[in-house]
Amino acid sequence: MSNTPKNYQSLLAAVSGLTERGYNFNYKFTDGALHCDSLNRCFYTTDLLITEVYRFESMSDPSDNSVVYAIESKDGIKGLLVDAYGTYSDGDKTSFLEQIPVKDATN
Numbered sequence: 001m002s003n004t005p006k007n008y009q010s011l012l013a014a015v016s017g018l019t020e021r022g023y024n025f026n027y028k029f030t031d032g033a034l035h036c037d038s039l040n041r042c043f044y045t046t047d048l049l050i051t052e053v054y055r056f057e058s059m060s061d062p063s064d065n066s067v068v069y070a071i072e073s074k075d076g077i078k079g080l081l082v083d084a085y086g087t088y089s090d091g092d093k094t095s096f097l098e099q100i101p102v103k104d105a106t107n
Helices: 011-020 091-098
Strands: 028-030 033-036 041-043 048-056 066-073 078-084
Touching (some): 011 066, 011 078, 028 091, 033 078, 078 091
Antiparallel strands (some): 028 033, 033 041, 048 066, 066 078
């Protein structure tokens, strides 16, 4: 996780805060890679580092469980991937994300 983790109270607050801190691109998982439409680029696990992760649980609706990943490429592209977790997660995407190194909070 980040050396300066934040205590975001909602998914919207996390996305807004991370965007303000330079995570300006959106990633989507397609064909075994993260794709950034605005850059027309694909990134693979060896290209990426997860710098922060925030999970949000809905007390009333399990389908609202979400996670936001702050991800940086080796060449400095900072972006976000928002996903469901738990029952509604995509197994292929989860496997892909598990292969990306996570920044140590002590770094």
